[in-house]
Amino acid sequence: MIKKYKGNGFGRKLTEIGIDELKKLGCTRMIIGCLEENPSNEYYKHIGGRFIKTRIFKLPNQDLLENVYYYDSI
Numbered sequence: 001m002i003k004k005y006k007g008n009g010f011g012r013k014l015t016e017i018g019i020d021e022l023k024k025l026g027c028t029r030m031i032i033g034c035l036e037e038n039p040s041n042e043y044y045k046h047i048g049g050r051f052i053k054t055r056i057f058k059l060p061n062q063d064l065l066e067n068v069y070y071y072d073s074i
Contacts, residue, residue: 011043019074030074033057036065044069 022030032049034041035057045051049069057066 033066
């Protein structure tokens with residue numbers, strides 16, 4: 001079901017709205033974490049994120065790998 005919504009710009013629009021809200025709060029940089037197995041990693045790189053590290057995202061019963069992306073200008 002989700003595939004029919006991919007490629008329609010919804011993710012980009014949500015990202016733009018989020019960045020606008022951060023700017024209103026005075027933020028000029030941001031960090032985004034994305035689970036390593038998530039195909040959205042390519043999107044975060046595509047919109048200018050610089051990969052800085054992989055870290056462990058701890059859940060009560062599971063540890064997941066998370067990629068961290070840095071944006072020095074939003």
